[in-house]
Amino acid sequence: MARQLTLDVTLRDGTDFQTFHPGEQGGLTLEAVRGLARGAGERQIYLFGDAGTGKTHLLQAACHEVAEWGGRVAYLPMGMTAGGGPDVLQGWDGVDLIALDELDRMPWEPDLEQALFNLINGVRDAGGRLLLASRTAPRLLPVALPDLGSRLFWGPVFQLRPLTDPQKCQALIARARQRGFDLSPEVCDYLLRHHRRDLPSLITLLEALDRESLAARRRLTVPFVKHVLDGG
Structure with a gap:
């Protein structure tokens, strides 16, 4: 069942863990994200890899998993934050899982960086869970706020590779x-x-x-x- 989320973004039907194909090297990543969704593992995970490697699928699968047992979820492609200002990353108190996709497409503006920094801190303080995804490794993002750069490494970082x-x-x-x-x-x-x-x-x-x-x-x-x- 699709669920309406932030900025009129809708989860796609069929994006669950059962329909994800990890290949030979993605099994550990799949299990880590599944554990996060079930509240039994890490509380923050960063995924990166080329287009089509399954990042969005895993983020949305985790959202579906949490929503199925009644949890509150928020999924946001960061490319959609252009022109929205820092308000798009505020007011998410009480959300069980926040999934931020396409970090490489985020407009790296000072106010938005500060809002992302505050969001990551707030999720950790509240005991929530956070999934981040980008085409690039966290160290390659054009982050100007030093403390934000360190926050991106608060959890494990997994690279997804294309299937053969x-x-x-x-x-x-x-x-x-x-x-x-x-x-x-x-x-x-x-x-x-x-x-x-x-x-x-x-x-x-x-x-x-x-x-x-x-x-x-x-x-x-x-x-x-x-x-x-x-x-x-």
Whole structure:
């Protein structure tokens, strides 16, 4: 169930821990974020990695997990704070989990940096939980406020890496099974060779192709996929 959050941001359906594919090196990160969401592990985690590596998925999965047992959550892509001033990071007292995405897109203005510094301190003092995500490591962010830079390292820092092509195929085949159909390796290979290669885009395409195949009452084969992608 999607839940309306700060600045008209809505959690996506299907972004749960069960649908996250960590690859060979992401299992520890997955378990750490799951533990934070369940209140059984770290209280602050910083994730970084290239686009499409699953940062947003993990942040939203944690929000879904906390919201399912009635907790209060706030999810905010920091790129949306431009022009909003420090007020967008205030008034979140009593929130059980705050997830701040896209820190690399945050406008690094003095007032907003101070507001983020105060937020991190407030979350820790109140016993809340904080998830941070960026395309860059915390030390590479253009932080001018020295004390804020140190606060970003209050919890563990995990790097997420892109999946290999075989791992992407495994993820697509698993998502297809969740939707009730089988995806052949041939179709999977075709998608990887003829579409954007990041996993979120591939999954979005797979779901669209599934809807097309249901409407046309045809199996998801390479000729059918080619027909759809060519605009037929």
